[in-house]
Amino acid sequence: MTRMDGKRLDASTFQIDPGIRRGRYSDEYFRNAAEILTGLAAEGYRFAGTCPALEAAGVDPAGLHTGDVEVEMQYFTKRQPASIAAGIDQAIAILRECSGFFDGQDRFHNTFNRLEVEAVHDGDGLAPWAPAMKVRGRYRDFAILETPMLGVMARGTRIATNTYEALSAAGGKPVFLFGARFDIPQTQPADGYAYKVGLERFNADTERHLPPMVTTAAQGQWWGGAGGGTTSHSLILCFLRDTTEAMLQFARLLPTGIRRIALVDTNNDCVGDSTRCALAFFRKWHDLKQAGREDEAARYVLHGVRCDTAAELTDMSVEPTDDVTQERGVCPRLVRNVRRALDCLADQADLPAGARGRARRYFRDVKIAVSGGFNPQRIAAFEAEEVPADMYGLGSFLIAGPNNDFTADVVRVKAAGTWHEMPKVGRKPMPNPDLVPVS
DSSP: OOOSSOOOOOGGGGOOOGGGGGTTTSOHHHHHHHHHHHHHHHHTOOOOSOOHHHHHTTOOGGGOOGGGOEEEEEEEEOOSSOEEOOSHHHHHHHHHHHOEEEOTTSOEEEOGGGOEEEEOOTTOEEOTTOEEEEEEEEGGGTGGGHHHHHHHHHHHHHHHHHHHHHHHHTTTOOEEEOOGGGSOGGGHHHHHHHHHHHHHHHHHHHTOOOOOOOSSTGGGTTTTOOOOOOOOHHHHHHTTTOHHHHHHHHHHHSOTTSOEEEEOOTTSOHHHHHHHHHHHHHHHHHHHHHTTOHHHHGGGOEEEEEEOOOTTOOOTTSOOOSOGGGTSSSOHHHHHHHHHHHHHHHHHSOOOTTOHHHHHHHHHTOEEEEESSOOHHHHHHHHHTTOOOOEEEEOHHHHHSSOOOEEEEEEEEEETTEEEEOOOTTOOOOOOTTOEEEO
C-alpha cells in the first residue's frame, strides 16, 4: 500500500513520560540486559565465549567489546493477512526522546543521533513478518525501550487494522468510534488517532471521503479533531423516558453543527420513538420554514435515529419466532421495521394540507444508525442481507478485537566493522521496501 502524506507526527505530540528513560515501563529483563552491558563496557570486557558463525566468516569473536555491541533490530507483527500500521510515529518519538544513558551524576545523554532508524509510515500496509521498523546502533542505548515501543505499535496497529476491516465490511458506510468507555482515559488520544489512520487508509484505497467520527475531544487531540455525539439514555431518563421531549430540547438548545440523532431504544420501542420523534421534528421544521425562519428551522432537521437495543431484549416491534437469536438486540428485522415506519409515516400522520410531499422527503432522509456488539462479521451479515442501516457504531471490537502483537528481534551484529546475520534460530532479517530512513 502506498503512503498517504508521508509526514510524521512531531515527537512533542506524544508528551513522552521521562520515566521511560529509566525503564519504568520496561520489562525487567531488558533493564537487566542494559545494566549488564553497561557494566561490561565499564570493565572493558571482551567476548570470552565461542561463536562458530563469526569464526566461519574469518572473524575473531574475542575482539568484540560486548558491552558496546551494535545490533540491528527489526520490529514486526504477524497478523494475517495484513495490517495497517499505526503507533509507528509514537515509537519513533520514544526512541528519539529516550535513547541514551545516565552518567555518574545522573545526567541523561541522548544518543538518538548515533542510531540508524528506518520505519514505515502510519497508514502503510504491513505484511506478516515484514518489519515496521529497523534500528541499528549500540544496543544498550535502546535496550530498555523495547517494551513501550512494542506496546504503542501493537495497540495502534490493532485499532487501525480493526477500523479498516470494519469499514470494509460496511462497504463504505460510516463507522464511528465508541471506544472511550472501554479503557482508561489516557489511551484516548492514541486510540482516536489510530482509528483515523485506519479510516484514511480505507479512504485512500477506495477513493471515498468518509469523515472520522469520534466521541471525545481527547480522541481527536493528536489531529485536531473534535468529539461528536448526540444524546444518552441518561438524558432521556432525566426527561422521564420521553425521548421526543428530550430531543426537542436538545434541538432547541444545542448548535446546529451537532447532528440531531435520536437514541430510540430507551423504552424498547424503536419504531414508536423513531416515528414520534420524527413527526415532532418535522412539524417544528415545517412551521418554521413556512414562517421564513430558516435558521431556526435548521435546528429541527432530524439527521437520524440510533437503535442500541440490548442483546438480551426483543424490541416490541419484532414478532417472536422459534429462534430467539434472530429477534434480540439490534437485529435485521428491527432495523427494517424502523425504516418501513419512517418511510410510511408521511402517509399515516395527521399533517397540514400540502405538507405531505415535503414530509415524505424529510422522513426518508432520516438515517438509521445501529450500535451494540457490532464487529466486521456482524456488519458483513447486515450488508449481505441488505439491512437498511446507514451507520455503524463500534466500541470494544475496535479497541480489543483481534490482536496485532509486535515482536522485536536482533537479526544482525556488528563485528570487526562488518554486519553479520545473528538471529535466533527460526528468525532471519526480513525486507520491507516501505521502510524509509528516519532523520
